[in-house]
Amino acid sequence: MAIDVSEALNKIININTTLKFEIIPIEDAHGRISAQDIIAKISLPRFNNSAMDGYGIIYENKDEELSIVDTIFAGDDNSTLLKDSQAVKIMTGARIPENCTAIIPKEDCQYLDNDKIKVPNTIKKFQHIRYIGEDINEDEPLINIGDEINFSKITLLASQGISHIKVYKKPKIVIFSSGEELKLHYEKAEDYQIYNSNTPTFMSRCKELGCQVDFTGQARDSIESIKELVTNSLDADLIITSGGVSVGDADFTKDAFKEFDCQNIFDGIKIKPGKPTVLGKIRDTYILNLPGNPLASALIFEFFGKILIQKLIGSNKIHHNFIVAKMGEDFYNKKGRITIVPGYFDGEYFISEQKRSPGMVSTLSRSNCLIVLDENVSNIKKDSTIKILPINWNFFEKNSKDFLTYE
Numbered sequence: 001m002a003i004d005v006s007e008a009l010n011k012i013i014n015i016n017t018t019l020k021f022e023i024i025p026i027e028d029a030h031g032r033i034s035a036q037d038i039i040a041k042i043s044l045p046r047f048n049n050s051a052m053d054g055y056g057i058i059y060e061n062k063d064e065e066l067s068i069v070d071t072i073f074a075g076d077d078n079s080t081l082l083k084d085s086q087a088v089k090i091m092t093g094a095r096i097p098e099n100c101t102a103i104i105p106k107e108d109c110q111y112l113d114n115d116k117i118k119v120p121n122t123i124k125k126f127q128h129i130r131y132i133g134e135d136i137n138e139d140e141p142l143i144n145i146g147d148e149i150n151f152s153k154i155t156l157l158a159s160q161g162i163s164h165i166k167v168y169k170k171p172k173i174v175i176f177s178s179g180e181e182l183k184l185h186y187e188k189a190e191d192y193q194i195y196n197s198n199t200p201t202f203m204s205r206c207k208e209l210g211c212q213v214d215f216t217g218q219a220r221d222s223i224e225s226i227k228e229l230v231t232n233s234l235d236a237d238l239i240i241t242s243g244g245v246s247v248g249d250a251d252f253t254k255d256a257f258k259e260f261d262c263q264n265i266f267d268g269i270k271i272k273p274g275k276p277t278v279l280g281k282i283r284d285t286y287i288l289n290l291p292g293n294p295l296a297s298a299l300i301f302e303f304f305g306k307i308l309i310q311k312l313i314g315s316n317k318i319h320h321n322f323i324v325a326k327m328g329e330d331f332y333n334k335k336g337r338i339t340i341v342p343g344y345f346d347g348e349y350f351i352s353e354q355k356r357s358p359g360m361v362s363t364l365s366r367s368n369c370l371i372v373l374d375e376n377v378s379n380i381k382k383d384s385t386i387k388i389l390p391i392n393w394n395f396f397e398k399n400s401k402d403f404l405t406y407e
């Protein structure tokens with residue numbers, strides 16, 4: 001019995017996961033999920049320092065002629081204290097004297113014949129001083145369990161002198177397809193056969209999403225063949241298969257799963273396309289059986305499979321987010337079932353993809369997002385507010401756009 005979309009999402013969100021971890025150098029941690037909370041051990045800046053190459057003074061001396069008593073470089077362990085009418089020459093990043101209350105950039109100073117300097121009387125107290133802890137305070141949380149490590153998190157770790165981080169191990173995903181008609185893309189396909197495009201699709205997508213991926217082969221249309229591939233894959237966290245899930249005479253995946261005492265999580269979702277999707281669990285391995293139709297399986301993967309992967313990688317972000325956008329056309333949808341519509345968002349408007357039959361392979365190559373329409377929605381007027389779910393964003397455009405001017 002097919003279940004509601006929200007129920008299917010809830011079941012995925014509530015699956016049990018046993019996450020394993022490993023400790024790796026931070027340079028290799030990009031894209032991994034942190035298995036530890038990290039608290040700042042040192043404040044940043046670590047000491048009050050100069051933001052400019054110039055001169056450090058006591059602010060109240062700003063109207064006097066100042067003699068230069070020392071030069072302080074970044075990295076110096078200097079303990080000079082300023083006296084009245086004195087300045088220190090100081091470099092960007094150098095620790096300032098304890099009683100220094102303003103830095104004057106060197107280009108703003110006037111150099112006098114007597115080797116003294118005058119500073120502009122417009123200076124402000126505390127100018128160009130970077131104070132201890134203004135960036136990060138000691139004991140401030142920096143990274144939480146479940147956060148994805150990206151370049152900016154690596155900045156945090158490195159700035160704290162942290163060399164290694166505990167991350168969750170990549171989940172192991174095994175992918176296979178079933179169908180006698182399928183040929184692998186590097187094999188010769190007769191004109192009555194088709195290339196297996198689903199397997200490479202999900203292999204690359206799962207790798208992109210942070211999984212370790214194996215391909216175990218193609219099942220023939222028999223229970224035995226599917227059983228063999230499943231048996232060989234039961235050390236995986238998740239098996240993703242496509243095809244053979246419907247009611248045709250050559251659809252055997254569900255029968256094969258039954259022979260393993262597969263625990264049924266759901267069997268069918270009230271969604272279009274991709275209704276026959278199955279999620280189960282055999283021993284400790286989840287098994288997601290997507291429909292064979294390439295677009296249907298890819299859309300279901302984007303909407304449900306990705307959330308499952310978020311769980312398996314240990315992410316603390318397990319819900320879809322969206323961007324509010326405008327509909328770029330008058331849109332008609334047949335009511336009755338929640339519908340996933342792929343399309344292109346240009347930064348302002350969403351235009352649905354015209355060619356979107358479940359069996360197509362070309363659709364997502366032109367799309368960068370989805371909208372998900374409620375079963376009661378039939379007409380969406382141009383310029384209406386909609387919510388788009390990004391597919392995989394590196395948000396660039398072919399044509400140059402003006403990002404500076406606001407209306």
Ligand SMILES: Nc1nc2c(c(=O)[nH]1)N[C@H]1C(S)=C(S)[C@@H](COP(=O)(O)OP(=O)(O)OC[C@H]3O[C@@H](n4cnc5c(N)ncnc54)[C@H](O)[C@@H]3O)O[C@H]1N2
Pocket residue numbers: 177178179181182194195196197198199242243244245246247248251274275276290291292293294296358359
């Ligand atoms: N009588 C009914 N027929 C169908 C129903 C139904 O409710 N009653 N549902 C339809 C829907 S909806 C879908 S979706 C498909 C799902 O079928 P299967 O998951 O069993 O998939 P197959 O029959 O094996 O294949 C469907 C289609 O996809 C092509 N395919 C399969 N695997 C791949 C692959 N790895 N790469 C590329 N293309 C693949 C396959 O050749 C078929 O054309 O069932 C409908 N039928």
Ligand code: MOO
Pocket residue numbers: 272273274275276291293296297358359
């Ligand atoms: O659900 Mo099927 O995926 O409509 O083609």
